[in-house]
Amino acid sequence: MKLFLSGDEAIARGAYEYGATFAAAYPGTPSTEIIENLIPYKEVYAEWSTNEKVALEVGLGASLAGSRVVVAMKHVGVNVAADPLFTAAYTGVNGGLVLVSADDPTMHSSQNEQDNRNVAPFAKIPMLEPADSQEAKDLVGEGFKISEEFDTPVLMRITTRIAHGKGLVECQKRQEPPRREYKKNSPKYCMVPAFARQRRLVVEERTARLKEFSETFPYNRIEWGPKDVGIITSGISYQYAKEVFGDEVSYLKLAFTWPLPEKMIREFASKVKKIYVIEELDPYLETQIRALGIEVIGKEVIPNMFELSAEILREKILGEKVAEEEKLDVPVTPRPPVLCAGCPHRPIFHVVKKLGLTAMGDIGCYGLGVAPPLEAVDTTVCMGASIGMSHGFQKASAWLGDNKKAVGIIGDSTFFHGGMTGLADMVFNKGAGVVLVLDNRTTAMTGHQPHPGTGITAKGEATEEIKIEDVARSMGVKDVAVVDSYDLEAVEKAIRHALDFDGPSVVVFRRACALLKGQEKLPPLEIDQETCTKCHSCLRIGCPALVHHPDKSVTIDVNACTGCTVCAQVCPFDAIAKVGGEVRG
Amino acid sequence: MAKVTNVLLVGVGGQGTILAARILSGVLQEAGYDVKMSEVHGMSQRGGSVVTFVRYGEKVYSPLVEKGTADIILSFEKLEALRWLPYLKPDGTIVVNDLALLPAPVLLGKAEYPYNALDILREKAKELITLDASKVAAEEVGNIRTQNVVLLGALAKHMDIEEEIWQKIIRENVPPKTIEANLKAFAAGGQY
Structure with missing residues (x-):
């Protein structure tokens, strides 16, 4: 049976087919659809975790309990999950554990453009890179096997065009691998220094075995054609290379990209006259191949930033100049994304701008508060940064003798993800920051996933609804208010009050996202x-x-x-x- | 290399270009082609400009359409047709919905809308088909929500695929209660 699937959908399908019973993630473009497509399977437990670090910890626990597990996140999520990841590399797993990192070259929906292939050698875990939806599905199964055989988490690295690009995928029935029994094994799972030093040796020995495995992995393959030019590539870059060079060159197409198959690379290199390494973003393959003493052409012609394309390869390698765009004698007016009609974030930004406040922003739809005419946000860095940064700004200003306050503007899902620890810090360190929580009752930007404040789970079950104002009060914030976002006068009053308050303040602006289903319809x-x-x-x-x-x-x-x-x-x-x-x- | 046909579906976030692209891809799959479809969602869905690439042929590698190579552009909005015009190949076809959705800078009075977009398109494209899909959906079909399928009907006329396949895939992709209306919309779009 062939289904037309995006890479994300194919990974979900692969997890299902190859016997996963557990999935955890925090939503983030372009990774969100992986878990969304696993939620409907009754054989698979799936959850939206509070953040990526928690998702990986939950996933590691599930692996120990004997599940095959998929944990998914966007590239910057891996930064959040790095702490458990780098040590899970030492503990290894029980049930197969595949961590999907969905990178976003060109930053279609992200704050930076990191190349997470670098994570694999850094954390010392094997890496798979699918080049289309079919491989995305297949490599989940391979990933589970590698994870269990080599006792390691496996990183699957995809990019936006793999995640959101659709293609035909041959699908099969679900397999039910036997559950792997958990056995207590402190020297393996307790990474106290004495045990960690032992595991460090295990990691090194495992890497040597993975290197041998990489040589025989069937998805690392050579496609021989004329041998004047050889192309070494992986992931989506393979598709662009095939589009431009077709059958006129030879290819070494890699899917297991850490550790690399050195013998295979040497063999390929010895048989072709000139080698191009075609890869998006960092010279990841190129640097390692050059270190083998092999001469290649790479980043001196191919850009090290933004998405690659067939057009770029034509221009940079074949010297074909892309035709200049014809200038039209009418304005092709830009159409930037905007806050929706009825967005409950709008009144808050309006007041923040009106009062001329310095506002530390955060990650979510409210990033659109940067754009005209609201232009209310001073900074956007990472999940939760609004609170820490506004505290730091206020503290430094007080220390330096003036008393400037910066407000932190954060969403509800983001507050649970990365805001709570910042708020505890502010209270603990006697800050006087103002935290404005835009509680629109959902994780809006990524398409309305529930979070700990919504009272509903990923699987649609009712659960405890954690109230942000209760969290703030229990952390010792004395000035806490809850305001209807649509009531402009109340919004302004609450913000003014918080600014005057001598101590940390939290104002929760509560009104559901205008696109959220099931809301009361108001007359236009x-x-x-x-x-x-x-x-x-x-x-x-x-x-x-x-x-x-x-x-x-x-x-x-x-x-x-x-x-x-x-x-x-x-x-x-x-x-x-x-x-x-x-x-x- | 075997020929690959390139189609762009363009419009404004929220207009339903993705459902249309899904139906088109289903039709192409049913017709026996290799198909790839690529879009970007996330930030862009908030009323921004959106594009979906659909490529089909015996074997498709890149999911992206290169500039100057689109055989057909199906535009759900006039300004968006202008924006993606550089992707059209010299003898390509544009099917455009005669609809103006004003972008934020125009709503704010900071920029102008090219109300003469159709004239420019007529000059530049070898073949231009215009229709007012919302009017067709409202007046001829009696269901304003079938605009997407009206546009697909107009697109289908310029693609060499049996009508039965289109009808089958439309049936499979729309809510059961709206099948008849959507088939009617498809036929109505085919008149343009």
Whole structure:
């Protein structure tokens, strides 16, 4: 049976077919769909973990209990999970454990562009790199086998075009490998220094065996063609190379990319005249191949940043100049993503901007608060950074003699992911920061996954709903408020109060994401054109339901309007009202 | 190398280009082709410009369409057709929905919308098919939500694939209650 699957869907399918019984992840583009597609299988326990570190720890525990496990995250998630990962490399596993890192070259939906192939040699764990959806599925099965045979976590590294690119995949029935029994083994699993030193030797010996295995791994293969040019490549780069060079060159296509098959590389190199290493981002293969004393052409012609493409290879290797784009004599106006109509983040940003605050932002839809006309966010770094950075900013300012405050703006899912420890730090160290939690009742940016504050699990079961205000109070925050995000006056009052408070403050702005299903529908608004003075105050909130016409008039698109009333609240002339209803100002 | 055909489906996040691309890919798979489809979601879905690449032939390697090589561009919105025009090959076809969705900078009064987009497209493309899919969906089909399938109907006329295959895949991909409306929408789109 052939199914048309994305790489993410294929990994989920592979996990299912090869007997996984456990999956854990924190959502992050482009990895999210892996767990989403495992949730429906009744044979597989799947959870959204609080963050990637927890996901890997949960996965390691499940492996010890005898499950085959998939843990999935985006590239920056692996940074969060690095602590358990680098030591799980020492403890090894029981049931097969595959960690998927979904990297995002060109940063379509990410804050940096790290090449996580570097993690494999750093952590000393084997790595698989599928080149299409079929391989993504197959290599999950290979990954489980390698993990169990060599007693190690296995890293599967994919990129956006593998994760979100769809292709035909031959699918099979599920296999049920026997459960592996857990046996207590402190020297293996307790990495106290004396035991860790013993395991360090085991890791080295394992790496030597993996190196031999890499030579015989069937997905590392040579495709012989004419031998004037040889191309060494892996992952999506293989597809671009095949697109450009077809059958006119020879290929060494690698799928097991740490440790590398040195003999195979030497053999290939000895038979071709000129070698290109074609890889996206870092010179990962190139550096290791050069270290073998093999002369290759790599990053001197192929860019070390952003996505690769067939076009780039044509230009950089074949010298084919890509035709200049014809200039059109009309504006091809950019269409940047925007906060949705009715987004509950908008009023908070509006007030933050109005008050001229320094605002440390975080990771999520509210990253869009950076864009005009809101332009309310000063920084975006990583999950949870808003709280630590706002605390540091406030402390340093106080230490240096002025008393500047920076507010931290963080989402609900992000608060649980990486915000709580920062808040504890702020309380512990006598900070006086202001934390604004934009609680839209879901993990919105990645497509509405539940989190510890939603009261529902990945599998759709009701569970304890952890309230952010309760967390803050129990951590010792004395000034805690919960405010409706749509009530502009209350929002401003709460922020002003928090700024004046001598000590840490947490304000939870609670209103569900405008796209979240099952929310109450509010009536749309309209602008009374007689009353409207065309002052354009409403346009400053940047709502896409407000339409600015060439004659300077503004109307509301009733199909887009969600009736949040924020525009009506900013209108100084009370010109905006519910369709057919009363004016509110 | 065996010929690969390149199709771009472009529009605005939330317009349903992905469902349309899924139906198209299903049709191509059923017709016996190797198919690859690539899109980027995440940040871009929040009302931004979106593109889905569909490539098919005997064997497809890269999931991405290169500039100047698209056989057909199916655009759900006028400005988006202009934006992706550089991907069209010289003798390519554009099927465009006669709809203007104003991007944020235009809504804010900071930029202009190219209301004459269709004139420019007519100049540049060898073949241009325009239709008002929402009007067709509302007036001829009686269901405004079938706009995607109206556009697919218009696209299908420019692809050499049996109608029965399209109908089968549409049946499999739309909610059961809307099958008849969607088949009607497909036929209506084929009139353009």
